[in-house]
Amino acid sequence: MTALEHVGPQGHPWFGEHRLRPAAPASTIQEMLRTEIRDTGWPYQPLLPAAPIALPRASYAELYRATAALLDLVRRVALERADTTAGRLAAYGMPESENQLFVADQFIEERYADCVARPDIVIGPNGPQFLEFNVSGALGGPVETHCRLEVWRKLYADEAGRVPFGHRSPFAVRAEMFRDLCAELALAPRVALVGSARDQGVESTRYFDIEADYLNNHGLTARFFEPEDLHEAWDCPPHLRYPVGLRNFTIPDWDELGIDTTPVQAALDNGCLLVGTQTSTFLSSKLTMGLLSEGRPWMTTADRALVERYLPWTRVLADRRTTRGGAEVDLVQFVVDNKDLLVLKEGLGMSGKQVILGRDTTPADWTAAVTTAVDNGASVVQEFVAPRTCTLSMIADGADEPHDVAIAPVLGPLLFGGRPAGVFSRFFGDGTAGIVSIYGNHSSDDCVVAV
Numbered sequence: 001m002t003a004l005e006h007v008g009p010q011g012h013p014w015f016g017e018h019r020l021r022p023a024a025p026a027s028t029i030q031e032m033l034r035t036e037i038r039d040t041g042w043p044y045q046p047l048l049p050a051a052p053i054a055l056p057r058a059s060y061a062e063l064y065r066a067t068a069a070l071l072d073l074v075r076r077v078a079l080e081r082a083d084t085t086a087g088r089l090a091a092y093g094m095p096e097s098e099n100q101l102f103v104a105d106q107f108i109e110e111r112y113a114d115c116v117a118r119p120d121i122v123i124g125p126n127g128p129q130f131l132e133f134n135v136s137g138a139l140g141g142p143v144e145t146h147c148r149l150e151v152w153r154k155l156y157a158d159e160a161g162r163v164p165f166g167h168r169s170p171f172a173v174r175a176e177m178f179r180d181l182c183a184e185l186a187l188a189p190r191v192a193l194v195g196s197a198r199d200q201g202v203e204s205t206r207y208f209d210i211e212a213d214y215l216n217n218h219g220l221t222a223r224f225f226e227p228e229d230l231h232e233a234w235d236c237p238p239h240l241r242y243p244v245g246l247r248n249f250t251i252p253d254w255d256e257l258g259i260d261t262t263p264v265q266a267a268l269d270n271g272c273l274l275v276g277t278q279t280s281t282f283l284s285s286k287l288t289m290g291l292l293s294e295g296r297p298w299m300t301t302a303d304r305a306l307v308e309r310y311l312p313w314t315r316v317l318a319d320r321r322t323t324r325g326g327a328e329v330d331l332v333q334f335v336v337d338n339k340d341l342l343v344l345k346e347g348l349g350m351s352g353k354q355v356i357l358g359r360d361t362t363p364a365d366w367t368a369a370v371t372t373a374v375d376n377g378a379s380v381v382q383e384f385v386a387p388r389t390c391t392l393s394m395i396a397d398g399a400d401e402p403h404d405v406a407i408a409p410v411l412g413p414l415l416f417g418g419r420p421a422g423v424f425s426r427f428f429g430d431g432t433a434g435i436v437s438i439y440g441n442h443s444s445d446d447c448v449v450a451v
Contacts, residue, residue, distance in 0.1 A: 039202060145447045286379075
C-alpha cells in the first residue's frame with residue numbers, strides 16, 4: 001500500500017489533494033512523538049498528528065521563495081528607520097530593557113541580524129498570507145521540527161532508508177549556517193548554544209543537548225551554556241574558546257524569570273558573536289510589517305507586487321490618514337468602525353500575547369484598546385485573514401484509531417542563513433479557530449513535508 005492517498009479538494013487548492021496515511025497504529029505514533037520531544041519543556045498535547053502535513057512541492061517551495069524575498073525587504077525597512085542603533089531604539093519606541101546586548105561593531109550587528117527567521121503564515125482566500133516575521137535565535141520550531149521529523153522518517157522509511165516525501169532538516173541547515181559563518185569570519189568552528197533550562201520550565205537540558213549532539217556529530221564542536229557558565233566560552237586559552245554561537249533566549253523571557261543577562265554582554269564584549277544579533281529585534285517588530293505593507297519610497301514595482309500578494313493590509317496605528325483599498329481614510333476612525341475586519345497587535349509580543357481579534361471583542365473594549373494603542377504609539381492594526389483548511393489525521397488520548405480533522409495550520413518556514421530549513425506548523429487539533437499558541441492555549445503542532 002502506498003503511503004500517499006488522494007483525499008480530493010480541501011479547504012483551498014493550495015493544499016493540494018493528497019495526504020500521507022498513518023504509518024503505524026495510533027498508540028505507536030503517540031508514544032514515538034512523545035518520546036522524541038520528551039524533557040524539552042514542550043506542553044502535553046491531548047491531540048497529536050498521525051502523519052506529517054503534506055503539501056504539493058510547488059506550495060512547499062513557494063513558502064521558502066516568498067519568505068526569502070520578504071525577509072530581504074523586512075531587513076531593509078528595519079535598517080532604514082535610522083542610521084544608528086540609538087536612532088532605531090528611539091524610532092521603534094523600544095523599552096529600555098532592549099537597549100543591551102549589542103556588539104560594538106554596527107556592521108556586524110546588521111550583517112548577522114537575520115541569520116534565523118520564521119514567519120507565521122496562514123492560507124487565506126488568495127493563498128499564503130504572512131501575519132508576522134519572527135527573527136531571532138530563540139524562535140520556536142527548529143528543535144520541535146527536528147523531533148517530529150525524526151519520528152516520521154523512522155515510520156515511513158523503506159529498507160533503503162528512503163521516505164516518500166521531501167523535507168529539510170533544521171539542524172543540518174543550521175550546521176551549514178555555522179560552518180559558513182565561521183569561514184566568513186575566519187574563526188574556529190566552535191559553537192556556543194546559549195540559553196537556559198529555566199526558560200524551558202524543566203530541569204533537563206535536553207532541549208539544547210539535542211542540537212549540540214547533532215552539531216558535534218557533524219563536523220562542529222558545540223556546547224550548551226547556561227548564562228552562569230558562559231564565561232567559560234571566552235575566558236580560557238584561545239584554542240578552547242567558542243567564538244560564535246546561537247542566542248537562544250529573549251530579553252523579556254529572561255527578565256520575567258529573573259535571569260541576569262550580564263554574562264551574555266561580557267561574552268559579546270570579549271569576542272563571542274551570538275546570532276541573531278540584538279538588531280534582529282527591529283526586524284521582528286510588527287511595526288516593520290506595518291511600514292512594509294504601507295510601502296517605502298525605494299520599493300520597486302516588483303517589491304510592491306510581492307507585498308500586495310503576500311501581506312495582509314497592515315498599518316502602524318496612529319492618529320493619521322492612510323490608504324485602504326485605494327482610498328484615503330482616517331486610520332483611527334476606520335479601525336474603530338471596522339473591528340470585525342481587523343486584528344490589533346503590539347509591536348513586540350510572543351506566543352499570541354498582545355493580540356486582540358476585533359471580532360471577538362465588544363465595541364467598547366475594542367475602542368478602549370485602540371485608544372490605548374494610539375497613545376502608546378507601538379502597535380499595528382492588520383486585516384483579519386480567515387484561514388483555509390486542510391485534512392489531517394489526528395489521534396486523541398485513549399483512541400484506538402486516528403480520525404480526520406479539517407485544521408487551519410499556521411505555517412512557519414524556517415530560514416537559516418538564507419537557506420530553507422524545514423517547516424513548522426501549529427493548529428487547533430480539534431479544528432476550532434482562534435489565536436494559535438502552543439504555550440498559550442495548548443494547540444497541536446507538526447512538521448510539513450512535500451509530496
